[in-house]
Amino acid sequence: MSNYFPAEKFKSIPTPFYFYDMGLLEQTLQKVKSESDKYNFVVHYAIKANANDRILERIREYGMGVDCVSGFEVKKALDMGFPAQGIVFAGVGKADWEIEMGIDNNIACFNVESTAELDVINEIATRKNQKVKVAMRINPNVKANTHKYITTGLDENKFGIHQMDVEKTVDAITKMDFINLEGIHFHIGSQIMDLSSFSALCERVNEIQDWFEEKGIALKTINVGGGLGIDYNKPAENPIPDFENYFRIFSEGIKLRPGQEIHFELGRSVVGQCGNLISKVLYVKEGVKTNFAIIDGGMTDLIRPALYQAYHKIENITSNGSEEKYDVVGPICESSDSFGKDIELPKTSRGDLMAIRSAGAYGEVMVSRYNLREEPKAYYSDQL
Incomplete structure (x- = not known):
């Protein structure tokens, strides 16, 4: 669980959204x-x-x-x-x-x-x-x-x-x-x-x-x-x-x-470092070789991993469980809608909040409405 984010305040905000420090x-x-x-x-x-x-x-x-x-x-x-x-x-x-x-x-x-x-x-x-x-x-x-x-x-x-x-x-x-x-x-x-x-x-x-x-x-x-x-x-x-x-x-x-x-x-x-994409876990799906943490944020909200195979650190900010490995993926109907494979996270469950770090650059500005999704809103540390 991260102390960097006001996770309790986040729980009342519809996800996904951008959070700026x-x-x-x-x-x-x-x-x-x-x-x-x-x-x-x-x-x-x-x-x-x-x-x-x-x-x-x-x-x-x-x-x-x-x-x-x-x-x-x-x-x-x-x-x-x-x-x-x-x-x-x-x-x-x-x-x-x-x-x-x-x-x-x-x-x-x-x-x-x-x-x-x-x-x-x-x-x-x-x-x-x-x-x-x-x-x-x-x-x-x-x-x-x-x-x-x-x-x-x-x-x-x-x-x-x-x-x-x-x-x-x-x-x-x-x-x-x-x-x-x-x-x-x-x-x-x-x-x-x-x-x-x-x-x-x-x-x-x-x-x-x-x-x-x-x-x-x-x-x-x-x-x-x-x-x-x-x-x-x-x-x-x-x-x-x-x-x-x-x-x-x-x-x-x-x-x-x-x-x-x-x-x-x-x-x-x-x-780059002041922005983060906050997303909620929809499901944890057991696979043959790996477990999938399926979140409500997708490549429409942060396209860099799909476009460049870019790495963003992912944190579960609401769990204190023991470490397990997950593929963190989004809900978009594209195989490239993935934020990371074999990511070590605290035991993750439906409803947990994920922070995808370092998303202040080429994150919000590259948002799309593919699958007719709504654009994520932005929230700020000095207003929460």
Whole structure:
């Protein structure tokens, strides 16, 4: 039985639901701010990780900008009161209306990923007679040592401009009257726990910077993306990522020119550990080789295990029984609707409450209504 969760209060709340530890979010934000402020780094929150209103309100109060990957996210950020001058807009497939929204609201920067996209942005900017700031997302071919679906910085990934095409892209920009090259942008992947990957990125950034300098091109911003992971295995022991060493690596590793800024786009590392999916056991089903704990939360509520085979620590927060092994599965009519196999849990019975930990990032924001299920509600530690 866990002391981390107010299990008695949970018993009166319909499951499944998301539970956010607002105290932990506060501590994490304080750490991000204190460590990034040491070096005057600029942090944009990657809103794709979690767009819950209360989460966004707290992040806004810490003065962060926002990293968006759709026009809908840009609109959400603006509606939540984030200043347009702190919004950067990335993504390989920006539609015309999304580009227009960014231009009309005078956002800080478009992170562009192809010359084809640049052509469209310039065409729309010309029509609107408005200069647009862009950063070139360059594919640095740095291996991130993470899941293949969330590695984004290798040559074969769909993201970014290949290094062989950088000169051609720069030449194209010089011919565009309404495009200002603000900086360069990188993002090598997500859930990166080996910090040496970021050291390798710094080396590549310096090499690319040297090339721009040789061409006489001054860059204002170096955007290194995000990617810092969280400890899914031991969320209670390591609730806040190692922001101290993460930011230090970039401070020591990147050779800044006068007047340059380093920008970051952090998502999972900010919100991942503060969120949890709470679900109720519907049945314990005896199988031939294993017992199944069938819960009322499913892949519609938290898709990461089904999509990435991602691990989330599962806790029975209402049982003190002896340890037994279970396959923890959901009610969705898909074989992939499973949260873990051979999970050691206290003896589990119908009505027990399960907490699926570390679900604050890519949890609630990826909810679907498959099987016509209702979306889970959210509850907060400071309101229970």
